[in-house]
Amino acid sequence: LAKTTQPISMDSYEGQEVNITCSHNNIATNDYITWYQQFPSQGPRFIIQGYKTKVTNEVASLFIPADRKSSTLSLPRVSLSDTAVYYCLVGDPGNYGQNFVFGPGTRLSVLP
């Protein structure tokens, strides 16, 4: 499984765009990049998944460069309610013998 590295914590202010970068230098050809969000005392929930280039949904965007050795989760115009821990996971969802691994995540604090 590809190991991921992301910042332990980040601070931002309401209304700003937040970009959280994840490094995954040994990502495999069939691996996808998945991000989860976790609020205090709740289980993580899926935000977005991508393989290459850019993916966007109603919550976030995911930017993946051509070499796929890193990825950036972009949260537009954050609010206080976006304060959470964000996890970057790398793995092959089509590999029935593999499961995704959660690392320590990035703790995002949004300040007023």
Place this chain on the structure above:
Amino acid sequence: DADVTQTPRNRITKTGKRIMLECSQTKGHDRMYWYRQDPGLGLQLIYYSFDVKDINKGEISDGYSVSRQAQAKFSLSLESAIPNQTALYFCATSDPGLDSTDTQYFGPGTRLTVL
């Protein structure tokens, strides 16, 4: 996710006691997981099951055991609880055959305190 339920939600017990945490799901997923989360830290995988006949150890299985009674039920047992097993425990489900992203859906968690 209300489709994944955990019981109990909170439990206080004493060192040496046997404890069982239960997880049920109505999503029809094949895969089920048990995670542990210590304060301020990420999730650590204890055990996972890809189907009823398949049980696998995760990163921190020592001191824990599991039982997959049915597709919908996955129980975690602490045979002899110790204080450093005090943590928040999450159950999750997924099914890459139904969802190509293999998204994991988490239960509300069980807060376990071992005195």
